Amino acid sequence: xxxLSIRGLDKSFAGARALxxxxxxxRAGEVHALMxxxxxxxxxxxxxxxxxxxxxxxxxEIDGESxxxxxxxxxxxxxxxxxxxxLSVVPHLSVAENIxxxxxxxxxxxxxxxxxxxxxxxxAVLAGLGVDHIRPARKMARLTVGDQMLVKIxxxxxxxxxxxGAPALLYVMDEPTAALSAEESRRLFAVIRRxxxxxxxxxxxxxxxDEVMELADRLTVLRDGATVATRDIxxxxxxxxxxxxxxxxxxxxxxxxxxxxxxxxxxxxxxxxTAYLQDVSFDVRKGEILGLAGLEGAGQSxxxxxxxxxxxxxxxxxxxxxRPVRIDEPVSAWQKGLAFLPxxxxxxxxxxxxxxxGNVSLPHLDDLVRFGLVxxxxxxxxxxxxxxxxxxxxxxxxxxxxxxxxxxxxxxxVFARAIAGKPEVLLLDEPTRGVDVGARFDIHxxxxxxxxxxxxxxxASSDLPELVYMADRVIVFRDGKxxxxxxxxxxxxxxLAALCFGAPAAPSA
Amino acid sequence: MASALKTYGTLIxxxxxxxxxxxxxxxxxxxxxNWLNISQQVSMLAVVAFTMTIVMVMGDFDLSxxxxxxxxxxxxxxxxxxxHGVWVGVALALIVGLLGGLLNGALVAYVGILPFVATLGTLxxxxxxxxxxxxxxTIFGRDIPQAFSGFARSGISLTETVTLxxxxxxxxxxxxxxxxxxxxxxxxxxxYAIGGNMEATRLAGIRVRRLRxxxxxxxxxxxxxxxxxxxxxxxxxxxxxxxxxxLDAIAAVFLGMTMSEEGEPHVAATxxxxxxxxVLGNGxxxxxxxxxxxxxxxxSIIVLAVAASSxxxxxx
Numbered sequence: 001x002x003x004l005s006i007r008g009l010d011k012s013f014a015g016a017r018a019l020x021x022x023x024x025x026x027r028a029g030e031v032h033a034l035m036x037x038x039x040x041x042x043x044x045x046x047x048x049x050x051x052x053x054x055x056x057x058x059x060x061e062i063d064g065e066s067x068x069x070x071x072x073x074x075x076x077x078x079x080x081x082x083x084x085x086x087l088s089v090v091p092h093l094s095v096a097e098n099i100x101x102x103x104x105x106x107x108x109x110x111x112x113x114x115x116x117x118x119x120x121x122x123x124a125v126l127a128g129l130g131v132d133h134i135r136p137a138r139k140m141a142r143l144t145v146g147d148q149m150l151v152k153i154x155x156x157x158x159x160x161x162x163x164x165g166a167p168a169l170l171y172v173m174d175e176p177t178a179a180l181s182a183e184e185s186r187r188l189f190a191v192i193r194r195x196x197x198x199x200x201x202x203x204x205x206x207x208x209x210d211e212v213m214e215l216a217d218r219l220t221v222l223r224d225g226a227t228v229a230t231r232d233i234x235x236x237x238x239x240x241x242x243x244x245x246x247x248x249x250x251x252x253x254x255x256x257x258x259x260x261x262x263x264x265x266x267x268x269x270x271x272x273x274t275a276y277l278q279d280v281s282f283d284v285r286k287g288e289i290l291g292l293a294g295l296e297g298a299g300q301s302x303x304x305x306x307x308x309x310x311x312x313x314x315x316x317x318x319x320x321x322x323r324p325v326r327i328d329e330p331v332s333a334w335q336k337g338l339a340f341l342p343x344x345x346x347x348x349x350x351x352x353x354x355x356x357x358g359n360v361s362l363p364h365l366d367d368l369v370r371f372g373l374v375x376x377x378x379x380x381x382x383x384x385x386x387x388x389x390x391x392x393x394x395x396x397x398x399x400x401x402x403x404x405x406x407x408x409x410x411x412x413x414v415f416a417r418a419i420a421g422k423p424e425v426l427l428l429d430e431p432t433r434g435v436d437v438g439a440r441f442d443i444h445x446x447x448x449x450x451x452x453x454x455x456x457x458x459x460a461s462s463d464l465p466e467l468v469y470m471a472d473r474v475i476v477f478r479d480g481k482x483x484x485x486x487x488x489x490x491x492x493x494x495x496l497a498a499l500c501f502g503a504p505a506a507p508s509a
Numbered sequence: 510m511a512s513a514l515k516t517y518g519t520l521i522x523x524x525x526x527x528x529x530x531x532x533x534x535x536x537x538x539x540x541x542x543n544w545l546n547i548s549q550q551v552s553m554l555a556v557v558a559f560t561m562t563i564v565m566v567m568g569d570f571d572l573s574x575x576x577x578x579x580x581x582x583x584x585x586x587x588x589x590x591x592x593h594g595v596w597v598g599v600a601l602a603l604i605v606g607l608l609g610g611l612l613n614g615a616l617v618a619y620v621g622i623l624p625f626v627a628t629l630g631t632l633x634x635x636x637x638x639x640x641x642x643x644x645x646x647t648i649f650g651r652d653i654p655q656a657f658s659g660f661a662r663s664g665i666s667l668t669e670t671v672t673l674x675x676x677x678x679x680x681x682x683x684x685x686x687x688x689x690x691x692x693x694x695x696x697x698x699x700x701y702a703i704g705g706n707m708e709a710t711r712l713a714g715i716r717v718r719r720l721r722x723x724x725x726x727x728x729x730x731x732x733x734x735x736x737x738x739x740x741x742x743x744x745x746x747x748x749x750x751x752x753x754x755x756l757d758a759i760a761a762v763f764l765g766m767t768m769s770e771e772g773e774p775h776v777a778a779t780x781x782x783x784x785x786x787x788v789l790g791n792g793x794x795x796x797x798x799x800x801x802x803x804x805x806x807x808x809s810i811i812v813l814a815v816a817a818s819s820x821x822x823x824x825x
Contacts, residue, residue, distance in 0.1 A: 363714040
């Protein structure tokens with residue numbers, strides 16, 4: 001029986017297509033994996049189901065009836081439940097209270113809460129999912145993330161047991177295991193299987209191919225906003241899935257290397273360890289682009305953040321051009337000739353209330369003062385104009401507010417800031433994410449030019465073609481450790497993807 | 510229209526208030542003497558509001574300014590009573606203000622307490638200290654040297670009847686210093702960046718904690734300055750005399766914030782906020798209207814101004 005049927009879903013954001021004709025069909029009693037690269041359209045599709053994003057075109061049917069999901073309340077009423085990493089739980093309340101939040105608690109004498117009754121009811125709900133290790137009186141905050149997730153599922157699950165107008169029940173789980181231990185994941189899978197037996201449909205989004213192969217019944221692959229294929233898991237090979245996800249793309253659209261890599265080491269990292277990283281060592285040479293790859297959260301961003309001291313200190317040694325340096329906060333990184341482009345442009349990169357010039361000059365204000373403390377505004381504007389020209393920024397002028405710019409041009413502002421201090425090493429975390437094709441090419445061309453001038457670039461990216469065609473070598477991270485370091489010579493996307501997913505490498509790689 | 514109302518609404522409101530009093534009190538309101546009088550009346554509030562602007566630029570608050578002003582006045586008066594000279598008393602009070610402000614800064618920037626909570630705590634501490642060191646009594650009369658109390662009565666004669674008060678000059682100097690600091694120095698531009706996006710600013714290599722620490726120090730220094738001005742004006746010091754300053758200062762900055770496109774504080778706009786409060790107080794007093802009415806009016810104006818500017822934002 002088909003529970004959910006999505007057809008011809010289209011959605012564009014500011015001219016960029018996120019979904020173009022995506023479709024998905026989920027049956028009752030199945031775990032249906034939804035896969036695709038970053039930017040393939042998975043999260044947009046989920047947001048459409050959640051009533052957060054309104055599609056431009058397309059139909060959604062639940063239980064054979066056409067529905068419109070205009071708000072999260074609609075999604076709830078239609079029996080859709082969403083479980084993701086950022087759980088909305090009330091940490092100060094108990095497990096039982098979280099489960100029964102928003103409905104009447106059992107009472108004594110009409111006024112007092114019947115705590116025993118409440119806890120018993122919560123236990124019953126949890127037991128219905130086969131969960132018996134969580135005490136209902138415990139504060140939510142004291143549970144592990146995995147257990148919180150189970151409670152959240154229980155909350156959604158008791159809606160059916162109470163029969164609150166939930167005709168179909170569909171769980172959408174977005175990377176639920178990203179923060180879970182192996183043991184917690186195992187418990188979650190057991191609960192998911194129970195939900196499946198109870199006749200619910202589960203859309204399961206994950207980058208972890210092994211998990212998907214173990215848990216799911218079928219999978220649908222999205223690429224560039226469209227549905228590429230829906231397959232039964234039985235008899236499917238991992239490599240087939242990877243190929244479906246990345247398709248066959250070409251090296252076109254990447255600027256060629258301008259100069260060979262030097263033998264001199266620009267940045268050396270030895271035995272770097274933090275809460276997320278274990279014993280990471282590598283070096284980057286002048287004129288080299290070193291790619292950092294891996295699944296989301298495998299350690300690529302964390303390495304860059306650790307080197308610039310974004311999260312405080314770390315164990316291990318960092319050296320610049322052979323000289324050991326100590327960097328515990330970003331200010332020392334900039335002072336020592338490291339430039340940093342953070343991953344989240346809006347939260348970590350830009351001061352959007354400020355002008356282009358104000359954003360570009362931010363780390364370099366000390367170079368723009370007269371009489372020791374007065375900001376030389378003319379020089380600041382001049383700097384922004386000059387760098388704007390180098391990065392091919394399209395703007396009205398150096399005093400235009402950054403918030404008025406397109407995503408690609410905003411990214412160029414952050415880029416201009418990074419190169420303004422003539423750094424020797426650039427640490428770039430997803431520099432082309434959410435950037436249009438033109439701006440992306442400009443940024444790539446700039447990287448080629450910088451490396452030709454002898455700069456070293458560390459490039460963390462989830463865009464595999466970008467790594468394969470731009471980087472000289474790629475480090476693949478897995479669970480905070482260096483899994484392997486490979487040359488991109490002769491490497492193709494499928495080979496790199498296989499390394500990221502931890503699958504056996506294709507023979508050519 | 511909506512955007513004009515958003516940007517100029519507060520200024521238009523100010524002009525309307527002025528015109529209203531000009532019509533209602535035709536003889537005395539719109540005179541140079543009265544305006545200089547207003548400038549003196551608001552000078553203490555102005556100094557606190559200007560330095561408060563420095564911390565509010567970063568998106569922070571300093572609730573302790575009122576009790577710091579009281580404490581500073583008491584410290585100076587106690588120094589006078591012990592026979593120290595004017596400059597010693599003034600210097601001690603300013604040092605106490607700076608240190609108290611830096612303590613706020615340390616709590617906010619290095620310990621990581623929310624400014625609201627940290628300065629609410631120090632508000633109580635400073636107020637308690639003012640009572641403690643003064644024994645809860647007003648220090649006045651012969652304890653306060655003539656040279657100190659005379660300052661607030663002095664000024665520069667412009668004509669035979671019109672004098673530019675010294676307190677007004679102090680406020681103007683503080684205004685100039687804060688304007689220079691916020692608008693012209695790299696220190697000020699960094700504070701604005703922190704207010705715009707603290708995390709991005711930190712990652713761009715700005716020493717956010719150190720800057721917040723010093724900015725709170727300046728706010729404490731401003732509060733102490735205002736406390737000295739007040740003590741000089743009333744030729745006495747008591748442990749509660751600065752308590753009205755804090756709310757009015759924050760109100761003035763908020764009124765000013767409604768005038769900027771990005772909703773960020775600028776010290777020139779804070780001046781308009783201060784003048785709105787000052788003109789209302791002056792005009793209503795001259796019309797012999799109860800001071801409680803003034804409070805109702807001021808509260809309503811703040812809510813109206815902020816509501817108008819956020820309505821404009823929601824639409825734009």
